[in-house]
Amino acid sequence: xxxxxxxxxxxxxxxxxxxxxxxxxxxxxxxxxxxxxxxxxxxxxxxxxxxxxxxxxxxxxxxxxxxxxxxxxxxxxxxxxxxxxxxxxxxxxxxxxxxxxxxxxxxxxxxxxxxxxxxxxxxxxxxxxxxxxxxxxxxxxxxxxxxxxxxxxxxxxxxxxxxxxxxxxxxxxxxxxxxxxxxxxxxxxxxxxxxxxxxxxxxxxxxxxxxxxxxxxxxxxxxxxxxxxxxxxxxxxxxxxxxxxxxxxxxxxxx
Numbered sequence: 001x002x003x004x005x006x007x008x009x010x011x012x013x014x015x016x017x018x019x020x021x022x023x024x025x026x027x028x029x030x031x032x033x034x035x036x037x038x039x040x041x042x043x044x045x046x047x048x049x050x051x052x053x054x055x056x057x058x059x060x061x062x063x064x065x066x067x068x069x070x071x072x073x074x075x076x077x078x079x080x081x082x083x084x085x086x087x088x089x090x091x092x093x094x095x096x097x098x099x100x101x102x103x104x105x106x107x108x109x110x111x112x113x114x115x116x117x118x119x120x121x122x123x124x125x126x127x128x129x130x131x132x133x134x135x136x137x138x139x140x141x142x143x144x145x146x147x148x149x150x151x152x153x154x155x156x157x158x159x160x161x162x163x164x165x166x167x168x169x170x171x172x173x174x175x176x177x178x179x180x181x182x183x184x185x186x187x188x189x190x191x192x193x194x195x196x197x198x199x200x201x202x203x204x205x206x207x208x209x210x211x212x213x214x215x216x217x218x219x220x221x222x223x224x225x226x227x228x229x230x231x232x233x234x235x236x237x238x239x240x241x242x243x244x245x246x247x248x249x250x251x252x253x254x255x
Contacts, residue, residue: 001026001061001190002047002159008055009046017042017214024190026157029182031201032194034211035235040194041082044163048079074102078147082163086131092142093127099149117149120180122173136168144177154189162193178204198252202226210234226250
């Protein structure tokens with residue numbers, strides 16, 4: 001479990017994130033939504049320790065994040081950034097295997113986990129290809145498999161932070177990616193995912209946070225957060241909100 005209270009981040013002396021109270025619960029997905037520049041990636045950077053906070057403290061499993069060693073942290077917390085760069089011609093399988101480096105689980109068990117993570121990310125058919133020969137969307141799925149392998153299977157309440165994991169994907173793989181993340185949470189993992197697609201967030205997330213100008217605007221269930229007035233205020237978007245005819249979650253329709 002990961003939590004923060006009164007989290008703030010300043011850049012060049014100016015606040016870019018403030019007044020964030022947040023707990024990521026095992027078994028749940030929290031979606032973070034907001035317009036460009038709202039502070040979403042800054043929030044993720046602060047939660048994983050990449051960015052220095054100017055207020056509040058990040059706690060991982062009831063201990064300050066700074067108290068964990070690098071290897072200990074990597075066994076409990078994985079991050080998928082918005083862009084992942086790799087300039088060597090590793091095979092896809094070798095890239096995913098990097099997720100197992102913090103562990104001492106043995107070659108056989110690591111191999112089993114790599115296979116399962118590749119399958120979950122719909123990347124098993126790519127495993128023998130060179131990473132550099134892949135499209136942008138294929139690379140994104142490979143890195144998803146890597147972070148899933150790092151925390152697999154997620155039953156111990158490990159925390160997964162993802163920054164726009166569907167940004168380069170076709171519609172089918174947007175859903176397969178979020179289904180894989182949803183299944184990770186269902187096994188007991190805690191997930192924070194930054195998304196831009198309101199309908200994907202409504203379908204897959206248990207809770208949503210709306211960020212506006214670096215501050216939380218709303219936090220709650222999709223039904224409570226995805227309402228016309230809030231979306232108008234945060235995004236400047238006029239919408240209709242209706243229940244999905246089959247699943248019941250909010251369906252957002254631009255007017």
